[in-house]
Amino acid sequence: MREFESEDGVMLFGGARVTDLADEFGTPLYAVDEDRLRENYRGVRDAFSKHIDTRIHYACKANTGLAVLAALAQEGSGIDAVSIGEVMTCLKAGFRPEDMMYTGVNVSDAELKAVTDLGVMVNVDSLSELERLSRINTELPISFRVTPGVGSGHSAKVTTGHDGSKFGIPRDRIAGAYRRARELGFKATGIHAHIGSGGQRAEPFEDEMEVLAGIVNELKEDGFDLDFIDLGGGIGVPYRPNEDEMDLEDLAERVTGIMREETDVETLILEPGRYIVCDASVLLTRCVDVKDSGAKRYVGVDAGFNTLIRPAMYDSYHHVAIGNRFGKACTAKYDVVGPICESGDALAHDRALPDPREGDLVVIYNAGAYGFSMSSNYNSRPLCREAMVRRGKAELVREAEGIEEMWRHQRIPERLAR
Numbered sequence: 448m449r450e451f452e453s454e455d456g457v458m459l460f461g462g463a464r465v466t467d468l469a470d471e472f473g474t475p476l477y478a479v480d481e482d483r484l485r486e487n488y489r490g491v492r493d494a495f496s497k498h499i500d501t502r503i504h505y506a507c508k509a510n511t512g513l514a515v516l517a518a519l520a521q522e523g524s525g526i527d528a529v530s531i532g533e534v535m536t537c538l539k540a541g542f543r544p545e546d547m548m549y550t551g552v553n554v555s556d557a558e559l560k561a562v563t564d565l566g567v568m569v570n571v572d573s574l575s576e577l578e579r580l581s582r583i584n585t586e587l588p589i590s591f592r593v594t595p596g597v598g599s600g601h602s603a604k605v606t607t608g609h610d611g612s613k614f615g616i617p618r619d620r621i622a623g624a625y626r627r628a629r630e631l632g633f634k635a636t637g638i639h640a641h642i643g644s645g646g647q648r649a650e651p652f653e654d655e656m657e658v659l660a661g662i663v664n665e666l667k668e669d670g671f672d673l674d675f676i677d678l679g680g681g682i683g684v685p686y687r688p689n690e691d692e693m694d695l696e697d698l699a700e701r702v703t704g705i706m707r708e709e710t711d712v713e714t715l716i717l718e719p720g721r722y723i724v725c726d727a728s729v730l731l732t733r734c735v736d737v738k739d740s741g742a743k744r745y746v747g748v749d750a751g752f753n754t755l756i757r758p759a760m761y762d763s764y765h766h767v768a769i770g771n772r773f774g775k776a777c778t779a780k781y782d783v784v785g786p787i788c789e790s791g792d793a794l795a796h797d798r799a800l801p802d803p804r805e806g807d808l809v810v811i812y813n814a815g816a817y818g819f820s821m822s823s824n825y826n827s828r829p830l831c832r833e834a835m836v837r838r839g840k841a842e843l844v845r846e847a848e849g850i851e852e853m854w855r856h857q858r859i860p861e862r863l864a865r
């Protein structure tokens with residue numbers, strides 16, 4: 448897990464005091480450390496590209512903040528997008544259509560048309576999608592998503608590559624899909640798989656590469672020469688103290704080793720989402736209430752699962768610190784809970800914390816991936832603000848939503864108006 452420094456007992460984030468960020472912008476606040484974001488991108492790119500030509504397609508569903516996207520566009524990243532909304536958001540942030548690949552699942556004809564009209568290539572998820580796309584656009588290159596029969600992930604809810612998954616074309620039908628694509632007049636330039644999200648071991652990625660290399664060689668006998676193998680995303684991040692980071696150098700060496708030995712495909716594409724943004728962001732939330740229920744002690748904060756749903760949705764661990772009493776000795780164990788009217792609304796359970804008080808600033812670690820992007824208006828709470836920090840200087844990059852804005856697409860029928 449990423450460690451942070453402090454100054455006079457106040458945690459530093461991106462060179463700024465977290466209390467200053469909270470005071471300047473208000474809470475709850477997602478804060479992004481721009482330098483860390485760029486370092487994470489460069490780290491994964493460099494680990495793989497020293498072995499083989501590598502393109503990073505940031506899987507933007509992890510975090511579609513325009514400022515985050517703009518920084519990654521500047522780094523030269525590409526994009527893996529899963530919806531027309533993501534495609535258009537990335538164009539707005541400065542990516543070009545040719546930098547993007549669209550990997551949808553259960554995609555409508557209208558969305559296929561919209562995406563290809565913008566010039567973005569489609570990574571085809573099913574035989575039905577192939578036939579439907581052939582009636583819309585055969586000019587752009589395509590690739591196929593195969594179900595590799597290898598799954599990996601921090602939760603069953605985000606494991607995607609196993610046999611029987613809703614994602615991809617089954618292994619035994621993939622060669623037929625390429626032949627059908629040729630008949631339909633497509634140029635298929637690559638093969639793709641994505642085994643799941645948050646894997647911490649290299650072996651599933653090796654197994655996945657073995658499967659893809661096997662398919663590539665089978666296709667070669669059929670006259671298909673592919674330009675790229677896309678291994679998808681899923682590189683995990685340590686969320687707990689003392690949890691080891693994944694050894695990227697080792698992963699890169701193993702996976703590219705298989706690719707180079709077994710295929711003559713020249714380009715590797717990777718789609719890391721979580722790895723790039725996760726530890727580049729924290730969620731700052733104010734302690735508003737401290738309660739001793741007898742059985743349990745609670746730290747009540749102003750962010751709930753409307754702001755960060757991962758603990759409630761996946762039982763995910765997010766580390767918690769008191770930003771204004773950083774590193775102080777802990778007094779007792781607390782549940783950190785939010786303002787949502789459900790008992791499941793907790794950000795953390797049984798955490799040793801240093802005597803939390805009203806007004807304290809609670810810092811939730813590793814909030815950059817699937818944090819803001821999964822937040823909601825539940826309990827009619829507006830979406831929160833975001834700031835980007837760079838070398839001690841902070842800028843607001845998203846204003847808090849207004850309450851009126853939650854009504855803007857609603858109508859009250861005339862007969863009910865009063």
Ligand SMILES: *Cc1c(COP(=O)(O)O)cnc(C)c1O
Pocket residue numbers: 506508509527529550641643644645679680681682718719720721722816
């Ligand atoms: C979600 C997703 C990713 C990114 O997964 P991470 O675990 O965030 O790296 C990559 N590719 C596809 C197709 C995805 O759906």
